[in-house]
Amino acid sequence: MPAPEAAPAPAAPPPADLVNVQIDGVWLKFPKGTRMIEACKQAKKEVPHYCYHPKLSSPGNCRMCLVEMGMPPRPAPGQEPEKDEHGMPKIGWMPRPVIACANTVAEGMGIRTESTLTQEVRKGVMEFLLINHPLDCPICDQAGECRLQEFSVEHGKGESRFREEKVKKPKNVDIGPRVRLDDERCIMCSRCIRFTAEIADAPVLGFTERGSYTTLAVHPGKRLEHNYSLNTVDICPVGALTSNDFRFQQRVWFLTETNSICQGCGRGCNMETHARGDTIYRQTPRENNDVNSNWMCDRGRLDFHFVNSEFRLTDPMVKNQGKHEVTSWKKAIQAVANAAVGVKGEEIAIIASARMTNEELFFVKQLAKILGTENVDVIPRLGEGDNYLSAADKNPNSNGAKLILGSEPGSKLAGITELMSRGRLRVVLALGENLLKCGFERRDLEKIPSLVTLHILANASAELSQIVLPGNAYAEKRGSMINVTGRLQRMDRAVNAPGNARDTWEILRDLVVACGGSNGLHSIEDVFSRLAAEVPAFQGLSFAKIGDLGVPVLETDEKIPLLEREKERKAKGIIVG
């Protein structure tokens, strides 16, 4: 073990709420109550672990985090404690290791994460975990991100002296619509059980049998089917729980991850989009303790397949004698301008979407201004929220739409519908919404001389439109949104849009320019700067400053039920948080 550099000796006794802890020879200070494993992590001494998860209770069952620990022996009465070279009380090392995950640091404690004892113990635990493990890595989805693989390389023995038959257990068990179980791979860390019981309030998982025959199962008559079931796949440290959706689709080492925001509802759960080339294979939650903790709902997570859809619009099109013909972007944009410029503002309507980014909405507003119309709105999507993350507002950016367009989402739709049905609208721009799916009648749409659709998928309203502009999907764009709690968040481009589809914000910008507006905005950063100058809530912000975790920009009294409960458990010391 290389001797770590010695820290300067702490001169005065630490403040009441800090304790001195020696980690691998270095004295550091930590707040009282810090778990040993977190202290080691802060000291850049990662302790391998399986069952510990900061958002779940700590059963201490895997024993992977065992470390050598010591405390200064209590001096005999009247005697001064012996001091080490830093002037700290000398540590009396315990003969037995302790778990770092559930124990908290104490004044004068010593932790050795690399000592012979610690390493021997880890080897032993690794060996035990592997003797009955099927080691079918070549066909296991977890391969490449498997903690068992990782730690066995680092801490394993590299050979097997196991001469017995392995315990056989059920494989390929159907435990729910989206999650599949391989019991032989399960290392019985109980993370999934704790998640379903503690976070999802649906305690459907449990162990049956005992000893080495212990088997994870769903309770009789129950299924793992709640809307948060796929989080168990994320936290399973091995390939025991796999996602039906992702199963056998792709080896994980070919995937690149991009930070994004879920579009499924106004919560805006932070996530990573995993893609190979321009195909998305899965999405996983990304930790954000102000939004979604470490979790996300199944519905949101799986709602990416449309991005890969074969019905994507790939070229701008203009109708000629009732038939759509592919055209160039330049001609398509000009066609829109030709249709709209010169038409009276009250004969134009823009029906945009609260699924658009702030930057896109900025241009929607510009466009409305230049066309002189007040008929601008977005389509609200009110559904039901749950008691966890999912928000009742199923639009990801209603707050952005409200802030930027300056009106309550949906407040002008009745008026626009009325004008449309009376044949008063000559130009309607449907931006990011399929009007036939949003309560508009076909016969009314047919009355519009110039119906323009900007969308990503071929649909019936696009079919009706004179001009069709293919935009890009959330995973293909950069931009920002404001979630239901008023948090401004950023998304990044994970894949490229198909064919000749373009960034939606650029299409809108070009429309503004073609309709006589001014240019000068060439990047999302530029657009955001303009927004920051115009929208008081964004004052002082830049696109970069939003950061990976977002910033609060609006006061809302929205509480996030799941996070409130996590805060309570943290306050009680049940979880680290």
Place this chain on the structure above:
Amino acid sequence: MAIQYISGKEPHAREKRLIFKNIDRVGFTPSIDSFLEDGGYEQLKVALKMEKSAIINEVKASGLRGRGGAGFPTGVKWGFIPPTNTKPVYIICNADESEPGTFKDRYILHQDPHQLLEGMIIACFAVNAKLGYIYIREEFPQAAIIVEKAIAEARAKGFLGKDILGSGFDCELYVHRGAGAYICGEETGLIESLEGKRPYPRIKPPYFPAALGLYMSPTIVNNVESLCHVKHIIQMGGAEYAKLGTPNNTGTRILCVSGDVQKPGYYEVEVGKVTMGEVIDVLCGGMKPGRKLKAIIPGGSSSKVLRADEKFKLKDGREIGIMDIPMDFDTMAACGSMAGSGGVIIMDDSRSMTWVINNLNNFYAHESCGQCTPCREGSLWMKKISDRIVSGEASPDDVDSLESVANQIEGKTICAFGEACSWPTQSFIKKFRDEMKGDCKPELVGEIVSDEGKVAAAGLAA
């Protein structure tokens, strides 16, 4: 009138019957009438007039150490309830008696349940527990019926319920049935089981029962025999009780002797006042004819085995042989084993140590709760290796593997089952290595490889 015992079951003259006074007693029944006739519940009356802290002090002064296995001082344990506590306090009587070789609590439950109830109610009063549970293993169905009847009788007489004997103290006791698992005897596993869950032992810290026990409230878990002693401590006074036995090893305890002796059975003796030799030769009538002592498991199956010809060095410098070991807590510990649950298993020279350890390993592999990795995987591995040694399908290096598996378990688990299952293997191999290796086949060295094992090795190397 002198107490009469059923013929053939009379206590030995060297016994000191305190707890087992009424066991096998002629005319004594589990009914409350029998108990009251014998002066029952008088100590409860006395205790209810005492200060609670005074009772705890008497128990501390008595030096009583737990009879469930660990030998922890009972009074000290009671004192661990946080003084600032505002939650309800519970007492649990551990009647799960499942340590192989132990068979004492069952007699109390079957024949003298009120002695337990009286001790337990006093304990409840002392720690201010208004609720107590008697956790009876599932294999004792009759005991559960008897104890429930006894509780009903005690309640009818006002020894349980509201305002017991006008003292203002309320207390209820309930029987809870186990579901057939050894681990339900481990106190935190028991608590989980009582809460209706799988008996997965809890990590300590933070879940020390005296602070965070049943329903996360302060909880005292005591063995049946331990709680019975409380009644006698009140009767005699702590200091007087402490004169029984030897210093730091006070009182009486019930030894459960099984195995290859002429008269196996239960013997209540003053702690430390009889030696192992006296247990075998005097109490139990010696070894079976023509047989020689080979080994002894002195404190339940989990305690380390002692070899007949071993010499033990004590702290005071004395060196003693197995027959000279006084049956107490401290000397047994100094000899490298433990007094444990009082289950003394005697093995003579007809016994194969390989067979014995295999038998034990089968038990532990079957009973590991499976919660934590080393015990879950190690206990079955040990069983499988010793299965092969017994059936002659092992090579001598399997004995070394077996030992190292045990070493990899000990001290690394959530609960003391880890020690319970590794100590037998460690001690049997340490003391009978040659015999066990002798049961192996040297020609099998390097020959025994499971196909899966090969794959595993390859997978890891990759």
